[in-house]
Amino acid sequence: MSYRRIASDRTIEQFLAHVAAAGAELPADAELVAGREGPLGRPATHRGGEIGNRFCILPMEGWDGTTDGRPSDLTRRRWENFGRSGAKLIWGGEAVAVRADGRANPNQLWIHDGSLAEIEGLRNLLVATHEREVGPARDLLVGLQLTHSGRFARPTEKFRPEPRIVYRHPILDGRLGIASDDCLLTDDDVATLRDDFVQAAAMAQKAGFAFVDVKHCHGYFGHELLSAVDRPGKYGGSLENRLRFLAEVVAGVRAEAPGLEVAVRVSAFDWIPFQKGTDGVGAPAPVEGVDGGNGYRYAFGGDGTGLGIDLSEPKRMLDRLAALDVRLVCVSCGSPYYNPHIQRPALFPPSDGYLPPEDPLAGVARQVWATAELKRHRPDLAVVGSGYSYLQEWLPNVAQAVVRLGMADFIGLGRMVLSYPELPSDVLAGRPLARKRICRTFSDCTTAPRNGLVSGCYPLDPFYKGRPEAKVLAEAKQS
Numbered sequence: 492m493s494y495r496r497i498a499s500d501r502t503i504e505q506f507l508a509h510v511a512a513a514g515a516e517l518p519a520d521a522e523l524v525a526g527r528e529g530p531l532g533r534p535a536t537h538r539g540g541e542i543g544n545r546f547c548i549l550p551m552e553g554w555d556g557t558t559d560g561r562p563s564d565l566t567r568r569r570w571e572n573f574g575r576s577g578a579k580l581i582w583g584g585e586a587v588a589v590r591a592d593g594r595a596n597p598n599q600l601w602i603h604d605g606s607l608a609e610i611e612g613l614r615n616l617l618v619a620t621h622e623r624e625v626g627p628a629r630d631l632l633v634g635l636q637l638t639h640s641g642r643f644a645r646p647t648e649k650f651r652p653e654p655r656i657v658y659r660h661p662i663l664d665g666r667l668g669i670a671s672d673d674c675l676l677t678d679d680d681v682a683t684l685r686d687d688f689v690q691a692a693a694m695a696q697k698a699g700f701a702f703v704d705v706k707h708c709h710g711y712f713g714h715e716l717l718s719a720v721d722r723p724g725k726y727g728g729s730l731e732n733r734l735r736f737l738a739e740v741v742a743g744v745r746a747e748a749p750g751l752e753v754a755v756r757v758s759a760f761d762w763i764p765f766q767k768g769t770d771g772v773g774a775p776a777p778v779e780g781v782d783g784g785n786g787y788r789y790a791f792g793g794d795g796t797g798l799g800i801d802l803s804e805p806k807r808m809l810d811r812l813a814a815l816d817v818r819l820v821c822v823s824c825g826s827p828y829y830n831p832h833i834q835r836p837a838l839f840p841p842s843d844g845y846l847p848p849e850d851p852l853a854g855v856a857r858q859v860w861a862t863a864e865l866k867r868h869r870p871d872l873a874v875v876g877s878g879y880s881y882l883q884e885w886l887p888n889v890a891q892a893v894v895r896l897g898m899a900d901f902i903g904l905g906r907m908v909l910s911y912p913e914l915p916s917d918v919l920a921g922r923p924l925a926r927k928r929i930c931r932t933f934s935d936c937t938t939a940p941r942n943g944l945v946s947g948c949y950p951l952d953p954f955y956k957g958r959p960e961a962k963v964l965a966e967a968k969q970s
Contacts, residue, residue: 494838494850497883498931506885513850517859518892519885525921530895531887531902532919534579534630537873538752538818542901543579543630545894546915547875549821549905550583550636550704550756552599555945560588560601561609565945568954569909570613574620576908577916580901581617582756582821582875583636583704589684589691592655593639593712594646596940602637602691610635611698625916634702634754634819635695637688641712642667643828649943655680657715658722660789661778662764663829678724684712685736689743692751702752702819705740709834710826713737714758717791717808730804734811741815754819755812756875759805759861760792764829765845773832773845792824792861800857802864809869821875821903822862827937833857835906836881837932842968843941844934851881851932859889863898875901883929887918906930910951927951935964942967 494513500506503521510517526532534541551573555565562570566585573581587610588594588601602610614635618628640646642654642663652667654674664670676684692703707713716736719727726735741753765773775797778787787797794801812820825834832847836854840846847854858878866874876899879886890902907914911928918924928951935949939960947955949964 494847496838497881497885498926500885503885503888506888510852510856513852513856515850515853515856517852517856517889518896518898519888520892520895521888523887523891523918523921525919529919530891535873535900537632541630542632544577544915544919545890545901546576546578546919547580547582547821547901547903548573548576548578548584548908549875549877549903550586551905551909551946552586552595553946554596554598554940556598556600558597559605560591560594560599560603561606562600562613565947566600567613567616570617571620572908572912574617575624575916576904576912576914577625577919578904579631580875581631581633582754582903583634584613584617586636586638586706587691588646589637589639589687592646592653593641593644595638595640595643595711596645596649597647598945599640602635602694604694607694607698614699632701634704634752635698635700636704636706636756637691637695638706639684639687639712641710641715643710655712657712657719658727662776666764666829678726681726681736682739685739685743688740689747692740692744692753693748696748696751700751702754703744704754704756704821705737706756707737708756708758708823710758710828714761714791714826717757717804718761718789720788730807734808738811738815741817752819753815753817754821755817756821756823757805757808758791758824758826758834759802759822759865760800760824761790762793762825762830762833763787763790763797765832765848767845771846773830773848800861802861802868805865806868809865809872813869813872818871819873819875820865821877822858822865822899823877824858824861834878835937836878837934838881839931839933841934841937841941844937854878855881859893859898863893863896866897866899870897873900875899875903877903877905879903880905880907880930881932883931884924884926886914887924906932906936906948909936909946910948938968939964
């Protein structure tokens with residue numbers, strides 16, 4: 492399937508016409524306002540202090556740590572780039588496992604006594620780089636994302652799943668070779684994992700992080716709990732039960748690490764898993780007992796069809812977060828493992844993916860408007876939006892309009908900062924964008940780790956383009 496490329500839109504009028512032709516709707520400002528007077532440069536008030544602007548760096552994993560969970564020089568380079576970006580909110584920097592069996596790959600960071608000093612060093616390096624290249628760090632807020640990969644854990648070998656699941660899934664079990672309840676977490680297992688999150692949060696506080704994100708997105712453990720409608724016991728069934736783990740972690744953090752803020756990144760809606768069709772285009776996977784998608788029960792924020800959105804439960808989740816005094820929320824959706832086109836809109840799929848079944852602009856718009864609805868529901872929460880990288884040249888125009896209209900408080904950037912970390916600084920200073928550095932969603936940052944390589948922007952970052960992995964990646968893509 493062929494879709495018009497964003498790079499061909501040379502005026503705001505062309506871009507908006509492109510959006511309309513995609514059947515989408517996005518706000519976009521024709522003129523950008525630089526500096527603190529502009530919507531993106533205006534500080535946000537948070538808990539009596541300030542976060543210096545409205546750009547947020549989302550967690551970006553590099554699959555490049557050591558096997559015992561410590562950062563490498565490649566990890567440190569990425570965190571330096573986060574610091575020089577100019578963004579004043581750093582959402583975790585990276586997904587860090589709370590214990591060894593929770594890693595999504597054998598080279599994911601893992602916080603423990605042996606890695607704590609070097610993880611603290613990452614934060615210190617980020618802050619020092621920010622102070623040297625951007626300015627004072629007094630209005631910089633840096634957190635650490637804590638995770639357990641659950642169903643998608645691969646802690647020992649890159650290509651061998653070692654899942655720990657919340658419930659049996661009619662589609663995903665088959666994809667991961669799950670044929671019994673052997674990897675099913677009991678309530679006691681969940682309680683132990685809760686304690687691991689609390690212990691990891693206390694270590695993050697010792698390392699100087701201002702907040703921890705208790706990850707509830709992208710198909711990992713926390714997100715899977717949100718859809719555990721058929722799970723018996725105190726962590727499944729009702730929404731209250733499905734939020735119990737999160738509430739217990741928050742209580743534990745408050746007891747063990749007083750003063751450490753808790754944040755949550757959540758996949759606020761989900762769809763049925765997709766698969767590659769005979770034409771290479773993504774299509775909903777068939778599931779026994781689900782007629783045309785009707786009756787799909789396992790999508791948190793879904794409408795039951797497997798292909799629609801109902802934000803009733805996500806709104807109730809935000810109400811619960813507010814009651815727990817959790818004030819920082821980052822909104823994402825879906826999972827890169829089973830429906831990436833809704834979570835990470837891109838024109839070019841990774842090597843194990845499928846061609847987009849819709850213009851990726853439709854996926855961007857879906858996330859923008861879902862985030863706006865949740866922000867309207869809880870205007871008291873500080874809300875970060877995701878999914879903006881595909882907008883490319885027009886990201887600043889849409890981002891400014893979104894913040895100006897109160898549809899989100901912060902604009903989250905992920906893949907874009909791999910190729911162009913200084914984009915926030917350039918936008919805030921009123922400088923023209925460096926077009927040759929803009930992420931075009933080639934998906935090599937995902938294809939590389941899918942083939943056992945470190946992640947990075949191989950097409951646009953000269954550093955990665957010159958590494959030996961670039962040749963291996965090119966050969967893997969060709970094959």
